[in-house]
Amino acid sequence: MEKPEDLARTMTLLWRRTLGSPQGTRGPKQRVSVDEVIRAGIAVADADGLPAFSMRKVADRLGLKLMSIYTYVPGRSELIGLMVDEVIGEVPHPPHRGDWRARLEGVARHQWDECHRHPWLLQVESSRPWIGPHGCDRYEWQLAAVEGEGLSDLDMDQVITMIANFTAGAARSSILARRTVEDSGISDVEWWEANAPILEKVMPPGAYPLSGRVGTAAGEEYNAVSDPDRSFRFGLDRLLDGVEVLLRANRREHRIRGVEEP
Amino acid sequence: MEKPEDLARTMTLLWRRTLGSPQGTRGPKQRVSVDEVIRAGIAVADADGLPAFSMRKVADRLGLKLMSIYTYVPGRSELIGLMVDEVIGEVPHPPHRGDWRARLEGVARHQWDECHRHPWLLQVESSRPWIGPHGCDRYEWQLAAVEGEGLSDLDMDQVITMIANFTAGAARSSILARRTVEDSGISDVEWWEANAPILEKVMPPGAYPLSGRVGTAAGEEYNAVSDPDRSFRFGLDRLLDGVEVLLRANRREHRIRGVEEP
DNA sequence: ATAATTTTCCGTAAGGCATACGGAGTTTAA
DNA sequence: TTAAACTCCGTATGCCTTACGGAAAATTAT
Numbered sequence: 001m002e003k004p005e006d007l008a009r010t011m012t013l014l015w016r017r018t019l020g021s022p023q024g025t026r027g028p029k030q031r032v033s034v035d036e037v038i039r040a041g042i043a044v045a046d047a048d049g050l051p052a053f054s055m056r057k058v059a060d061r062l063g064l065k066l067m068s069i070y071t072y073v074p075g076r077s078e079l080i081g082l083m084v085d086e087v088i089g090e091v092p093h094p095p096h097r098g099d100w101r102a103r104l105e106g107v108a109r110h111q112w113d114e115c116h117r118h119p120w121l122l123q124v125e126s127s128r129p130w131i132g133p134h135g136c137d138r139y140e141w142q143l144a145a146v147e148g149e150g151l152s153d154l155d156m157d158q159v160i161t162m163i164a165n166f167t168a169g170a171a172r173s174s175i176l177a178r179r180t181v182e183d184s185g186i187s188d189v190e191w192w193e194a195n196a197p198i199l200e201k202v203m204p205p206g207a208y209p210l211s212g213r214v215g216t217a218a219g220e221e222y223n224a225v226s227d228p229d230r231s232f233r234f235g236l237d238r239l240l241d242g243v244e245v246l247l248r249a250n251r252r253e254h255r256i257r258g259v260e261e262p
Numbered sequence: 263m264e265k266p267e268d269l270a271r272t273m274t275l276l277w278r279r280t281l282g283s284p285q286g287t288r289g290p291k292q293r294v295s296v297d298e299v300i301r302a303g304i305a306v307a308d309a310d311g312l313p314a315f316s317m318r319k320v321a322d323r324l325g326l327k328l329m330s331i332y333t334y335v336p337g338r339s340e341l342i343g344l345m346v347d348e349v350i351g352e353v354p355h356p357p358h359r360g361d362w363r364a365r366l367e368g369v370a371r372h373q374w375d376e377c378h379r380h381p382w383l384l385q386v387e388s389s390r391p392w393i394g395p396h397g398c399d400r401y402e403w404q405l406a407a408v409e410g411e412g413l414s415d416l417d418m419d420q421v422i423t424m425i426a427n428f429t430a431g432a433a434r435s436s437i438l439a440r441r442t443v444e445d446s447g448i449s450d451v452e453w454w455e456a457n458a459p460i461l462e463k464v465m466p467p468g469a470y471p472l473s474g475r476v477g478t479a480a481g482e483e484y485n486a487v488s489d490p491d492r493s494f495r496f497g498l499d500r501l502l503d504g505v506e507v508l509l510r511a512n513r514r515e516h517r518i519r520g521v522e523e524p
Numbered sequence: 525a526t527a528a529t530t531t532t533c534c535g536t537a538a539g540g541c542a543t544a545c546g547g548a549g550t551t552t553a554a
Numbered sequence: 555t556t557a558a559a560c561t562c563c564g565t566a567t568g569c570c571t572t573a574c575g576g577a578a579a580a581t582t583a584t
Binding site: 287291317318328329 | 550
Binding site for chain 2: 195
């Protein structure tokens, strides 16, 4: 579905800062820049989400007509790829400080914040992952957080992947919950008024003993049906405890084999 | 954006097995059933994914015309809600066996398999989560996996949420990777032919030392850019190690307080 | 200075989508 | 027998992406 020439063109757009603009200079000047198109795209996606993200809205925001956008980027999905790499580079990766645990927490928190700044990131499903400059920097920075702790190269990759997967899942829950309260055009009251009579009819008392007990406890503690931020911290703590178990096991094995430790 | 009467209607559709069909019997008989509509919807989503899921395709599959579908379900998003609950009930939850670790592994694996059977599940973003019968059963079953291990009600909820979040994130990666090799219309060769010259120009040797080292090791081991199933198992093992740490800490605290243990 | 070339901007149109509305026909209840 | 309720569906509105081609602008070649 994707033409090879579009692929090459998108790659040169992704790496435009490194490559410069090697175009012939004939023809009228462009009224805006690729960067402006990308930033406008991000603004639209931030405001409306990815399903409602349209080329027309990007054009409107720039004072251009719809079809002009296609002289800047090959198409919608390529523009989204460019937006993703742009957003990854938005907040610089802070230098790593503290022990491995603090560093990994930083990596996870960085991704968590990013997902909440641009909730459409988790809606992106490109057929090919684009290899852009900021994505590459990100991976290098993530790996640096676990370098020098005695993990194998493979386990370094696995640990990073695990953190990223968990964070993505938790952020997805969080964003979905936020959308629920924010932009569903129906109020909590209306929602309960419509649901309660049916749920009462359909759930005999004692039908869901554990759900009832736990749901009540959770509801009282959270004052809501869930507390995504808290779930993120809880899960991350357990995950890092698990990493600690792995690191300890590695160190023990090294000692048995007679390898020196710092 | 959602009308209250549609909400109530969808709830009675969700719980149709429990409620029966309390409709007046006037007018022509329906040519198909709601269940058939839902199953047709699932078939379409399985085949084409959620973005390409359309009411017209559902109608075509049932031998009906487009607008007739709207006499069965209020609209597209409500139909998707019904499809989700249907799919959750598709494979019965097996009774829990073994220790807590085996049980939680079963819970995670159940969700993992489900996501791969119906990859569109992770594309669903409803404004309101529908409370359906199978979803309720699922939560009860998940909680039963950690009941009786000395966790507080709140921590039971947190542990389940954590497993679900991680599994969702890992499954998302897995499904994205699968789609990349399967249905992007461009071959691996074409992809590299378009990317390699630019990447060579743009990545001086030594620019990404850790990525280079780890990426090479991972590539050789996986024979691919990633191995999602392996990442899932790795992450789940670390996660469960982390739960074990929590359980141990709980037990120690109980002992200090002089509470009996089984 | 003039012609050729390249590039931008954009109008139009094709083909997809959800769904609001209303009409025709069918079945049951009054 | 008539009124009501319900199903099926044709039509229309208003979104969406993107292929194609034309007009105008800016540079390069002559």
